[in-house]
Amino acid sequence: MHEMSLALAVVDQVDGALRDEPPGTVDTVRLQVGELAGVVADALHFSFTLACEGTALEGAALHIDTVPGRARCTPCGQEWATGMPPHLHCPACRGTAAALVAGRELRIVSVHRTDHGVVPAPAPASEEN
Amino acid sequence: MCRVVDLQQAVLAENDRRARALRSELTARGTSVVNLLSSPGSGKTALLEAELTLARSRGIPVAALTADLATENDARRLGRSGAPVKQVLTDGLCHLEADMLRGHLDGWLPDGTRVLFVENVGNLVCPATYDLGETLRVALCSVTEGEDKPLKYPTAFGLAHLVLVTKSDLADAVGFDEAAFRAHVQQINPGVETVLTSTRTGEGAGVLLEHALAAHGNAPAHRPVMARQVLPREHGHTHHHDGVAHSHS
Numbered sequence: 573m574h575e576m577s578l579a580l581a582v583v584d585q586v587d588g589a590l591r592d593e594p595p596g597t598v599d600t601v602r603l604q605v606g607e608l609a610g611v612v613a614d615a616l617h618f619s620f621t622l623a624c625e626g627t628a629l630e631g632a633a634l635h636i637d638t639v640p641g642r643a644r645c646t647p648c649g650q651e652w653a654t655g656m657p658p659h660l661h662c663p664a665c666r667g668t669a670a671a672l673v674a675g676r677e678l679r680i681v682s683v684h685r686t687d688h689g690v691v692p693a694p695a696p697a698s699e700e701n
Numbered sequence: 702m703c704r705v706v707d708l709q710q711a712v713l714a715e716n717d718r719r720a721r722a723l724r725s726e727l728t729a730r731g732t733s734v735v736n737l738l739s740s741p742g743s744g745k746t747a748l749l750e751a752e753l754t755l756a757r758s759r760g761i762p763v764a765a766l767t768a769d770l771a772t773e774n775d776a777r778r779l780g781r782s783g784a785p786v787k788q789v790l791t792d793g794l795c796h797l798e799a800d801m802l803r804g805h806l807d808g809w810l811p812d813g814t815r816v817l818f819v820e821n822v823g824n825l826v827c828p829a830t831y832d833l834g835e836t837l838r839v840a841l842c843s844v845t846e847g848e849d850k851p852l853k854y855p856t857a858f859g860l861a862h863l864v865l866v867t868k869s870d871l872a873d874a875v876g877f878d879e880a881a882f883r884a885h886v887q888q889i890n891p892g893v894e895t896v897l898t899s900t901r902t903g904e905g906a907g908v909l910l911e912h913a914l915a916a917h918g919n920a921p922a923h924r925p926v927m928a929r930q931v932l933p934r935e936h937g938h939t940h941h942h943d944g945v946a947h948s949h950s
Contacts, residue, residue, distance in 0.1 A: 574796050574827035581712050589708055599703070603712070608927060610830050610856035644931055657852040658859065660926040661891050668891030671929035678713060678830075683706045 579619035583629050598632040600684040606677040607641045607656050641675030720799040723834030732814045735913045736835035738857050741823030743843045744867035746775045747900045752909045753782035762813050767820040768797050796827035799834055816913040825854035837916040843868040844877035851885045859889040859927035863912050869897040869904050890925050
């Protein structure tokens with residue numbers, strides 16, 4: 573299950589990227605995972621929770637956007653959904669010189685975080701009575 | 702205050718960076734790396750032992766690194782060829798990563814090695830995602846595993862530069878449908894060469910070595926569709942594609 577290695581890499585990268593940010597908590601980490609990336613989303617969710625323990629990301633949620641596989645034929649320009657398992661011959665000209673437009677993504681898109689210490693201080697108690 | 706921090710980083714960026722560095726370093730040293738992927742029991746070790754023995758008989762300097770969760774059995778078997786062999790125990794990890802490979806080469810890989818064969822952990826899922834800095838990636842499948850194996854493990858077979866069928870001597874006994882297997886490979890990896898091999902009959906002997914030597918110092922002759930990436934047609938907004946998959950031109 574390489575999803576544990578991937579989860580550790582995500583935590584490591586997010587932790588590193590937020591090092592210079594003001595203190596706060598990480599609420600959500602958003603990933604793009606391509607249909608052809610060879611990653612099981614459930615296993616990644618499970619591993620992510622474990623990988624976050626004891627780090628600045630503890631308690632963070634993982635949001636995975638699945639990206640469908642798409643290919644384009646280089647000679648004829650036809651574009652198609654690859655499906656899973658993928659069909660990578662051009663459906664129009666039967667050529668073998670296609671390339672992926674999408675589907676192998678495995679990227680950290682963004683992080684939602686809440687800054688600490690910038691919460692407005694409560695208004696001073698009134699001294700009316 | 703809630704904020705969104707835009708990161709746009711490839712999860713495998715660090716592994717891919719180390720793999721590229723290792724590929725450049727070894728190419729400069731005249732060594733090409735062959736990454737062998739298959740299920741456990743497909744016959745990677747038997748085929749590799751035969752190819753190492755063949756290389757030695759031709760005076761070609763080759764070496765092999767074999768990864769397993771436990772035991773040094775494979776290193777002992779491969780060592781019978783006389784080639785330098787190193788066993789890597791992954792302590793339960795299901796795949797090799799570029800920095801692990803790098804760490805095992807220092808002080809071991811003999812200068813002048815033409816081909817370093819890396820027998821990955823027997824597993825068609827996890828190793829498929831990790832670039833090790835190889836020049837040639839080979840996916841193996843024995844005739845006993847079923848013709849639809851490439852469809853079940855599309856990343857492993859889809860990114861291969863060469864597909865080898867092993868144990869072809871058993872093909873008739875198990876009713877292996879060669880045409881169906883080839884069609885499935887072509888569906889996910891159009892244009893890749895598929896060769897039948899058997900260490901019992903000698904069918905396909907030397908094919909792995911020939912491909913490894915041909916890939917030496919150059920990009921592999923075959924470029925899998927799955928390893929090529931093009932940018933989407935522009936729709937007026939920016940797309941980020943670094944690190945997702947790179948094409949070699």
